[in-house]
Amino acid sequence: MTAILRKILLSTALWSLLVNGAPYSHGGCPSGKASVGKAIYFLTNDAENAVVAVPIASDGTLSHGTVTATGGAGSSSISGSTMMPSGPDALLSQNALTIVGQNLFAVNAGSNTLTMMSICESDPTILTPVGKSVSVLGEFPNTVAASAKNNLVCVGSTGAKAGISCATFSPYAGLSEMDFLRPFGLGQSTPPVGPTNTVSQTFFSEDESLLLTTVKGDPTANKTGFISVFPVNPSCGCGPSSLSPKDTRSSPPGTAVLFGSEPIPGGSSVFVVDASFGAVILSLDEKTKKASLFSKQVIADQKATCWVTISRATKSAFVTDPVVNHIVEMSLTDAKIISTVNTTMANASPGLIDLKAAGNFIYALSPGNGTTEAEVLVLNVSGGQGSAKVVQSFGLNALGVGKSAQGMQVLM
Ligand SMILES: *[C@@H]1O[C@H](CO)[C@@H](O)[C@H](O)[C@H]1NC(C)=O
Ligand SMILES: *[C@@H]1O[C@H](CO)[C@@H](O)[C@H](O)[C@H]1NC(C)=O
Ligand SMILES: *[C@@H]1O[C@H](CO)[C@@H](O)[C@H](O)[C@H]1NC(C)=O
Numbered sequence: 001m002t003a004i005l006r007k008i009l010l011s012t013a014l015w016s017l018l019v020n021g022a023p024y025s026h027g028g029c030p031s032g033k034a035s036v037g038k039a040i041y042f043l044t045n046d047a048e049n050a051v052v053a054v055p056i057a058s059d060g061t062l063s064h065g066t067v068t069a070t071g072g073a074g075s076s077s078i079s080g081s082t083m084m085p086s087g088p089d090a091l092l093s094q095n096a097l098t099i100v101g102q103n104l105f106a107v108n109a110g111s112n113t114l115t116m117m118s119i120c121e122s123d124p125t126i127l128t129p130v131g132k133s134v135s136v137l138g139e140f141p142n143t144v145a146a147s148a149k150n151n152l153v154c155v156g157s158t159g160a161k162a163g164i165s166c167a168t169f170s171p172y173a174g175l176s177e178m179d180f181l182r183p184f185g186l187g188q189s190t191p192p193v194g195p196t197n198t199v200s201q202t203f204f205s206e207d208e209s210l211l212l213t214t215v216k217g218d219p220t221a222n223k224t225g226f227i228s229v230f231p232v233n234p235s236c237g238c239g240p241s242s243l244s245p246k247d248t249r250s251s252p253p254g255t256a257v258l259f260g261s262e263p264i265p266g267g268s269s270v271f272v273v274d275a276s277f278g279a280v281i282l283s284l285d286e287k288t289k290k291a292s293l294f295s296k297q298v299i300a301d302q303k304a305t306c307w308v309t310i311s312r313a314t315k316s317a318f319v320t321d322p323v324v325n326h327i328v329e330m331s332l333t334d335a336k337i338i339s340t341v342n343t344t345m346a347n348a349s350p351g352l353i354d355l356k357a358a359g360n361f362i363y364a365l366s367p368g369n370g371t372t373e374a375e376v377l378v379l380n381v382s383g384g385q386g387s388a389k390v391v392q393s394f395g396l397n398a399l400g401v402g403k404s405a406q407g408m409q410v411l412m
């Protein structure tokens with residue numbers, strides 16, 4: 001097959017996937033969107049790092065699952081308060097793995113590499129490594145973003161060498177070598193001492209023209225967190241897409257420990273949680289690439305609100321806290337609290353970390369604390385705003401998953 005033909009076939013496959021399988025497609029599906037995902041994915045982040053894939057049944061619930069080694073090593077940050085390895089939230093991040101099309105990308109925080117795998121079309125729990133894992137050039141990679149439009153995958157590292165590096169990818173050949181490290185200068189160690197003063201999440205804007213990264217400040221050290229914005233230089237006759245070497249940083253007043261984020265569909269605003277008080281909506285100025293505060297909402301009984309997902313079914317955001325056993329639903333217009341789901345009875349551990357909305361359901365990871373069992377809670381949101389209900393607590397002991405687990409993605 002010629003390279004060009006391959007490329008055409010690939011983009012046709014990608015297009016049909018986008019049209020038929022994406023959560024907010026308007027073609028393909030009679031209802032305009034898929035109501036149930038195919039499988040969930042997260043990392044064990046153990047010394048022998050692996051990706052866990054658990055299939056989703058037609059009623060949204062989970063069963064069985066597979067564990068596929070990445071060939072790399074996981075790691076754990078050090079808790080600044082106990083000076084012991086942390087867990088839950090070993091990586092202090094959102095998006096420790098990511099999916100575009102049938103391609104999955106996973107960070108190996110202990111071996112400073114990125115692994116690419118392909119997801120089998122007929123069985124989404126069968127994962128096959130593609131090409132070889134590549135060095136991220138930084139230390140303690142903890143978050144990854146991929147853009148199908150640009151064939152670009154970018155990793156955030158938050159150890160002694162912290163910053164952003166990118167590679168191109170192809171479904172057949174895998175990853176190219178990473179380009180270079182765009183440093184953040186956090187003055188961290190490897191592994192980092194957190195949770196403050198670390199990279200939280202890297203992600204592409206909705207149109208994939210910008211790479212955004214949230215970095216936590218450290219209020220006790222008078223250190224300001226920021227949101228970094230790197231433009232993507234699109235591909236042209238002269239070569240593939242690349243990420244600009246230089247970013248623009250801003251520290252919206254009122255924010256301190258920016259953590260998980262997701263662009264709000266259909267605009268230039270981003271929903272961002274802040275571990276020190278709750279959540280904000282930031283507006284991004286397309287000219288200056290600076291973020292400013294649009295709305296701010298304190299969650300009164302929170303301890304560390306760190307992860308967020310936006311549900312297309314409810315058109316609202318859901319946030320979690322590893323220390324408070326609840327999931328809070330918030331408005332995409334002003335971040336006001338819509339409802340609070342008390343997860344105490346469903347979750348053996350004190351709280352939840354990474355979560356992902358998919359169709360009429362939300363999947364939230366609770367890695368446990370080494371004593372309590374790791375679980376994924378499944379919430380049914382098909383009744384719209386204010387309707388979220390836990391419908392399953394899926395125990396992870398059978399899959400050998402422990403307190404280092406991190407990340408959450410869903411294949412639609
Ligand atoms: C924090 O930094 C600000 C601005 O640099 C300075 O005015 C203030 O005195 C500092 N506070 C502490 C406690 O160091
Ligand atoms: C959550 O539910 C538990 C168990 O029913 C209860 O003890 C606790 O007070 C509830 N928390 C809140 C904030 O209502
Ligand atoms: C884990 O959490 C449970 C439930 O909150 C608690 O009883 C237990 O002491 C914790 N274990 C550790 C090692 O922190």
Ligand SMILES: *[C@@H]1O[C@H](CO)[C@@H](O)[C@H](O)[C@H]1NC(C)=O
Pocket residue numbers: 059060061380381382383391
């Ligand atoms: C989810 O909620 C809908 C009602 O909104 C209900 O019909 C359906 O059975 C629920 N699914 C599960 C798995 O509980």
